[in-house]
Amino acid sequence: MEWIPSDLTGASCMDPFVVFQSFNHLATCFSIFGLPQHADSTGPTSTAKDGYRVNVNSTFGTLVGDCLRQYCEVPDPELEGCDLESYTPSDYYRIFTRPSQEFETTTCKSVDNDVNQDIGGVGVLLSFAMQSGILLYVHLAVLILKLIPTVTRCIRRCTKRARSTTKIQFGQHHFSVLKSMLVEFQEAQCFFMLSFQCAALIALAAGPQVFEATSLLQLQSNISMAKAVAFMGILPITYGLWILHRIGLHSWYISVWSAITIVTSSVTLHLCKVEPRADNLQQIATADRLDKCGFYPPPLIYCRSDSELGSSYSLVNNLTFGLSDNTANFVCIAIYGLLLLKRLAPYPKRWLGQKSWFQTTYHRVHPWLVSRGIRILSRTVDVIIETLLLITNFFYSFMVVVRSLPTISLDSWSFGQIIAVTIWSPIVSKYLYWLL
Structure with a gap:
């Protein structure tokens, strides 16, 4: 599904209720505050990925981090995604819009991937x-x-x-x-x-x-x-x-x-x-x-x-x-x-x-x-x-x-x-x- 930028401004992107409402909103805010990001796939395919990254210590990065930290106080057992053990923390949050929708952070590696x-x-x-x-x-x-x-x-x-x-x-x-x-x-x-x-x-x-x-x-x-x-x-x-x-x-x-x-x-x-x-x-x-996530799930769901x-x-x-x-x-x-x-x-x-x-x-x-x-x-x-x-x-x-x-x-x-x-x-x- 192709990403369609939302009609948002920098000010509206500081409201958690707006930012975490959908992937389109989150990606739009990343495009406003972040830098372009290009990465090559490391899996069985060689498809390149394009998106944006923001520093975890930036203003917008802090907003995303607050949401993740609040979620990890009592993580959902069906989602998980809060284990940092043996993983080196990243300096950036990344979001990719092509070829598929994806949010990337260090704790994505601990998100539950069990099959039904x-x-x-x-x-x-x-x-x-x-x-x-x-x-x-x-x-x-x-x-x-x-x-x-x-x-x-x-x-x-x-x-x-x-x-x-x-x-x-x-x-x-x-x-x-x-x-x-x-x-x-x-x-x-x-x-x-x-x-x-x-x-x-x-x-x-x-x-x-x-x-x-x-x-x-x-x-x-x-x-x-x-x-x-x-x-x-x-x-x-x-x-x-x-x-x-x-x-x-x-x-x-x-x-x-x-x-x-x-x-x-x-x-x-x-x-x-x-x-x-x-x-x-x-x-x-x-x-x-999760009031710091606008009462929406954290961006870990896009991992x-x-x-x-x-x-x-x-x-x-x-x-x-x-x-x-x-x-x-x-x-x-x-x-x-x-x-x-x-x-x-x-x-x-x-x-x-x-x-x-x-x-x-x-x-x-x-x-x-x-x-x-x-x-x-x-x-x-x-x-x-x-x-x-x-x-x-x-x-x-x-x-x-x-x-x-x-x-x-x-x-x-x-x-x-x-x-x-x-x-x-x-x-x-x-x-x-x-x-x-």
Whole structure:
């Protein structure tokens, strides 16, 4: 949201009721009393920031400082922002108007940035780590089990046939168990992520106010987590569907539910692209005693940072080495489209096989489709996609966990968080039972 200067004078900017009424008023007063400020972002993006700074000992700086000191006498537990420990006090208060609205002071680093647990609590985070871990395990197990026949042929040359037969039978049994488990897992993650996305869509339809954030920093954390949750319904679903295709279990039932989940998650991801604004913030409970702030919240509510964990970052953007969220989303959709084409490939011959024009076209095209070059190209594309999904899923899940830990309260367990973790228990326990 672009900053629009207010029609204020130096005299009116000495009235706390006027100054702290809105970000526009605060920024206008900074522009009157302060000096231009230019800074380069230190976060994942290199966007330059423009604004103004005022000395903390100046007349206007003293007015801002009085407001902050009064607030910190009894800080709001939902906002915080009064901890100076291990931080060197700054000689300036800064406000940035481009590319986004931001107030900057030393204590901004202690502003609460915890994510709303209804969006991304500790249970949700742990559940996603388990979801990605199960997919990685299944994929690696499939790759290893496919090597067993080759290995056993070598073993036969050196050992008794009975021992190699035992190894083959174990590999076949394990592979059967793994396939059955993966089908159930794909169904479970589709319905589980659909419930998440539907809840997120209902919440986002009500606007960013639903995050119950008290600062722009906290609102940024919630929006970033909502993006991560949305992408949880895109990347793991595509990855699981690809593994099913590789082992020959890509049914229409699984394909349809996977498509519904990916589309719903893509809509959620699109709705998460909102710019944090002050009018989306929840009022703090202590504002009515802050006469030196004009009975408004302190400017700490405008704190936001692109250099601290859990603040202004895009998990998907970091993961994809600068690619936009939309690009990463479209890549997953393209992979699903490729799987759909492979699934549809036999049907034209079944439906149109008796048509003379189709037979003529088929006999012309078929030798080219089964040529050595096309087969090599197809296998190369498969290997690239498979490697990309494996590596991306691992690094994405790792990044979500690492980057989200500073914004998650680890003791905020609730019924919903417990359910999010135990959702995978039936599948894992059934797999272990069948395996043993």
